Amino acid sequence: MVTDAAAPNGDCVTSGAIRAARLRFTTAEDNVGEGPLLLYGRRPNQSSTDMEVRQAFQTGRGGPIPGSYDEAERATATSMYYEPARMHRHWHLMGFARMQLRTPGGETVVADRKNGFCLGDRYRTADADTLPGAVRDTASPEGQLAQRLEKSRCGYRDPRATEMFEGISVGSGDDYRFNVDFQWLDLTNVPSGTYDVVNTVNSDRTLVESSYDNNSSSISISVQWPNGAAAPPSVITEAPAVTLLRSCSGRERCTAATKVGAGSVARQDDRGLDQVPDAPLTRSAVRGRSGPIRTPGPATGRNGCSSVTSALGCCCCGNANAP
Numbered sequence: 354m355v356t357d358a359a360a361p362n363g364d365c366v367t368s369g370a371i372r373a374a375r376l377r378f379t380t381a382e383d384n385v386g387e388g389p390l391l392l393y394g395r396r397p398n399q400s401s402t403d404m405e406v407r408q409a410f411q412t413g414r415g416g417p418i419p420g421s422y423d424e425a426e427r428a429t430a431t432s433m434y435y436e437p438a439r440m441h442r443h444w445h446l447m448g449f450a451r452m453q454l455r456t457p458g459g460e461t462v463v464a465d466r467k468n469g470f471c472l473g474d475r476y477r478t479a480d481a482d483t484l485p486g487a488v489r490d491t492a493s494p495e496g497q498l499a500q501r502l503e504k505s506r507c508g509y510r511d512p513r514a515t516e517m518f519e520g521i522s523v524g525s526g527d528d529y530r531f532n533v534d535f536q537w538l539d540l541t542n543v544p545s546g547t548y549d550v551v552n553t554v555n556s557d558r559t560l561v562e563s564s565y566d567n568n569s570s571s572i573s574i575s576v577q578w579p580n581g582a583a584a585p586p587s588v589i590t591e592a593p594a595v596t597l598l599r600s601c602s603g604r605e606r607c608t609a610a611t612k613v614g615a616g617s618v619a620r621q622d623d624r625g626l627d628q629v630p631d632a633p634l635t636r637s638a639v640r641g642r643s644g645p646i647r648t649p650g651p652a653t654g655r656n657g658c659s660s661v662t663s664a665l666g667c668c669c670c671g672n673a674n675a676p
Contacts, residue, residue: 354592358541361438361534371589375537376574381528382450382554383478384521386563387486388414389498390472391520392446393422394433399513404433406446408560411495414486418494422516430559433519435512436469440534443507444517445469451556454538455549457608462543467535471507474499474525487524495522540593544584545577547598549607571607573598 355363358373384390388411394404407425411418419425436445449472452465481487488499499522508514521527529536538550553569555562562568575598578584579591601607 354589358539362440362532367592368590372541374540374585374589374592376454376540376550376595377531377537378452378550379528379531379536380450380452380552381526382521383526384523385478385480385484385567386523389418389495389502389520389522390560391418391425391498392429392472392518392560393419393425394444394446394517394519395422396515399515402434404444404515404517406431406433410561415493415495418498427561430557433517434469435508435514437512438534441469441471443471443509443511444514444519445507446472446519448557448559450552450554452538453551453553454540454543455551457547457549457606459606462548463538463540465535465538467529470519470527470529471505472502472519472521472527473505473507474502474522475527476525478524478526481524484524488522498522499525540576540585540595541589542585543576543593545575545582545593547573547575547608549573551605551607553605567603569603569605571601571604573601573607 354366354371354374356366356370356372357363363373363375391409391411392406393409394406396402396404406429407422408427408429409419409425410427431449432447433444434447436443445468447469449470450467452467453461454463455461478484486495488496490496491500498520501518502520502522502525505519507519508517531537549571551569551571555565555568558565575596576593577596578586578593585593599607
């Protein structure tokens with residue numbers, strides 16, 4: 354619970370003038386495609402607020418990788434902007450992922466307020482060794498790019514930059530922890546009941562991928578306000594209890610799913626060939642995945658499964674209970 358409903362983050366409190374109850378969570382996305390996800394941003398001058406973004410493609414495994422905005426092949430509908438907030442102070446790619454609380458029927462109850470991401474190689478995925486496109490040779494073009502993406506901080510404290518790059522190598526992922534600004538959904542006006550928490554990447558298909566069918570994952574949770582109340586109270590004095598019911602990796606719907614636990618990740622070929630060059634290219638496939646809440650201490654949850662890359666934990670909203 355927090356005392357300032359408008360705060361991007363907000364300290365967790367258990368008493369006082371409580372204004373909001375929030376479900377905090379960590380999200381993560383993997384690249385499990387054929388080639389790196391690579392994006393270049395540029396603005397004409399420092400008076401322009403946003404950078405236009407182009408997507409670049411590697412020409413075949415071990416082939417050349419565009420090294421600049423001018424060399425990138427494909428214009429996109431997204432943009433980059435500099436986020437001056439203290440926790441960020443770097444350039445963000447807009448609209449890369451969306452988090453929502455939905456009813457079992459798929460209706461959106463609450464949407465996140467997060468709008469920007471600094472993408473880079475923050476960890477190696479658990480299945481990296483099984484991915485043909487994963488980086489294995491640091492001297493290769495993709496290996497050299499991976500070293501840049503691992504070190505990249507997206508122009509940290511450089512608001513004057515006019516060019517920028519972001520991306521994720523095959524076999525790597527990028528995560529945002531539950532204590533980062535806007536890594537939460539507001540439960541203040543949510544009735545008691547069962548819901549899906551859904552993490553979706555590239556929802557509008559602005560970016561070309563080798564597969565779009567594994568871009569969402571979800572968990573099913575129950576929300577119960579104190580004393581068995583069906584509706585949230587007009588004045589919050591105690592947080593709702595949030596309990597994990599099941600995890601559905603690779604699925605947009607979880608509450609209605611019949612199988613408990615991680616689901617299979619389906620794949621399809623939907624390359625948008627009318628929008629990319631004719632040369633053989635390697636394309637990324639960004640995967641969103643989700644997993645169980647684990648509770649190492651009161652009012653805090655975090656992922657406990659090493660193979661799961663979209664963890665959701667509860668903070669400031671009462672007890673997060675794993676089955």
